Amino acid sequence: MDCIFCKIIAGDIPGERVLEDDEFLAIRDIAPKAASHVLVMPREHLPSLDEVGRWDADGKGQRLLDFTVRVADVLGIRGSGYRVVTNVGADAGQVVDHLHLHVMGGDRLGEFH
Ligand code: 5GP
Ligand code: ZN
Numbered sequence: 001m002d003c004i005f006c007k008i009i010a011g012d013i014p015g016e017r018v019l020e021d022d023e024f025l026a027i028r029d030i031a032p033k034a035a036s037h038v039l040v041m042p043r044e045h046l047p048s049l050d051e052v053g054r055w056d057a058d059g060k061g062q063r064l065l066d067f068t069v070r071v072a073d074v075l076g077i078r079g080s081g082y083r084v085v086t087n088v089g090a091d092a093g094q095v096v097d098h099l100h101l102h103v104m105g106g107d108r109l110g111e112f113h
Helices: 004-010 049-054 060-075
Strands: 017-020 024-028 036-042 082-085 101-105
Touching: 004 024, 004 036, 017 060, 024 060, 036 060, 060 082, 060 101
Parallel strands: none
Antiparallel strands: 017 024, 024 036, 036 101, 082 101
16 A cells, blocks of 8 residues: 555654554654654554544544553653644645644644634
8 A cells, every 4th residue: 555654654664653552653743843743643554533433443542542642751741731633634734644643742832723
């Protein structure tokens, strides 16, 4: 499959790994929009949050959120605050069609549209 995040997950192209387990991977965004900007993604390819109903029944959605909080902890921004965003589709400007949560913090974030 021609998916850049699947290639990073497989280790075929590099990514700066922050945290990983058997289900999820967190990498630093290549073009950070905050002092800390990390992308959390499931190893399993899923185009976007819109399709999460495919695997939510086994508790994977809860584990994704738990993993995301652990990422904020590892980044040292859990106490200072952070933002979690996921883009879905064209109007949100989704560029990579593999579900990922942006975790941003480390400085005061601007308001968003
Ligand atoms: P989206 O707009 O799809 O929500 O976000 C895609 C994000 O992935 C962007 O913030 C972009 O900078 C990041 N990105 C795109 N290609 C790569 C890559 O090859 N490596 C990493 N680490 N981040 C990438
Ligand atoms: Zn993928």
